[in-house]
Amino acid sequence: MFDSKHVRVFDEVVRTGSFAAAARNLGYTQPAISQQMKALERSVGSSLFVRVGRGLKLTDAGEVLARHAADILGAISTAQQQMTAIVRLKSGRIRIRAFPSASATLIPSAVASIKNQYPGIRIELSEGEPPDSVEALRRGDCDITLAFTYNTATEQPASDDVFAVPLLDDPLIVLLPVGHPLARRRSVELAQLAEEQWIAGCVRCRSHFVQACAAAGFDPDIGFTTDDNLAVQSLVAAGVGISVMPSMVQSFIRHPKVVSRLVAPAASRTVAAYTLAGNQNVPVTQLMLEALREAAEEMRRGA
Known part of the structure; x- marks a missing residue:
């Protein structure tokens, strides 16, 4: 040589x-x-x-x-x-994997911010739910993944090979039809809804929901299961069931005949961005992580 x-x-x-x-x-x-x-x-x-x-x-x-x-x-x-x-951020590529409600809320603001300042950077987005999205990061299928955890030790994806950037805490809300007897309350205890029929979401959220109901002393009657946010709200509006979901899911589309109330006792999921350890120092990755932080801050201010 x-x-x-x-x-x-x-x-x-x-x-x-x-x-x-x-x-x-x-x-x-x-x-x-x-x-x-x-x-x-x-x-x-x-x-x-x-x-x-x-x-x-x-x-x-x-x-x-x-x-x-x-x-x-x-x-x-x-x-x-x-x-x-x-x-110098005149070119480059960043691949992001995110769960659907993050794709509809945090991602657009972060991407727009970067494209306005650095139009030569190519940003690619694909969807994936944790923990699969974190494993995709480890396989090299993406550069950054957005994932959520419910605050239990068994769910934390962080390890020596992954760098985590906490973004926000996303409180859980219960969706009720506007005419529901508890719709006027500021928050609703799960135990008060023990006799309701429920609409459940993704497998991971459903698992956490069932655990929360068990802690409240009942086994929920789940009549419908769908990951489609619009379908969930339409079913609630029609009066055929109620649902618990993270507030981020309702932040980008709200059915006029549905009200949301905080769950009591308060519960939330933590949303974070993850990249492989060391990759956070790559300029384009660093830029995207900062844009995601700013987008999360905008969401918190607007909440």
């Missing part, structure tokens, strides 16, 4: 025809040029020039290197330009 600096000097010697001319053009001394060419010849394992009178003639090995020198230097220059563009 040879030094690209030596290749650059070699290319100048070939172009000018002498060590002296190359030294003048590059701002080196002639002995320095001679030393660098000797170092290059040691790396190659062959002489590159032979003296012919007062001039230089390329050896067979020199002819081969001369044919490729421009391509080598061009490739290095292109790589340097591209890396500089990435470091």
Whole structure:
């Protein structure tokens, strides 16, 4: 393997025809040029020039290197330009995986903020629920994943290989039809809803909901299961069931015939952004994490 600096000097010697001319053009001394060419010849394992009178003639090995020198230097220059563009955020790519309600709330604001300032950055979004989305991060399928945890030790995805950025606490709410007897209350205890029929969401949220009901002393009658937020609210509005969901889910679409009330005792899920440990220092990743923090702060202020 040879030094690209030596290749650059070699290319100048070939172009000018002498060590002296190359030294003048590059701002080196002639002995320095001679030393660098000797170092290059040691790396190659062959002489590159032979003296012919007062001039230089390329050896067979020199002819081969001369044919490729421009391509080598061009490739290095292109790589340097591209890396500089990435470091200066003029280009680059960030792949995000998020659960649906984060895709509808945090992501649009964060993406818009970045695209307005750095239009050359490509942002790709795919959806996934935790814990699968965290495993996708570990597999290298994304650069950042947004995930949520219900505050139990068994659910925490953090480990030595993952860097976590807490974003917000998302309180749980109960959805009731506007005519429900408890709709006027500021908060509703789960135990007061023990006789209701329920609409449950994703498997993970449903599991946490069932545990919360058990803690309140009852086993919920789950008549409907759907991940579709609009379907949940429409079913509640129709009076065929009620539902518990994180407030983030209702922040981007609200049915006019549904009211939301905080669950008592208060409960929430924690939303965070995750990236592989060390990746948080990559400029484009760092930029996206900061944009997500700002989007979460905007949500908290607007709550």
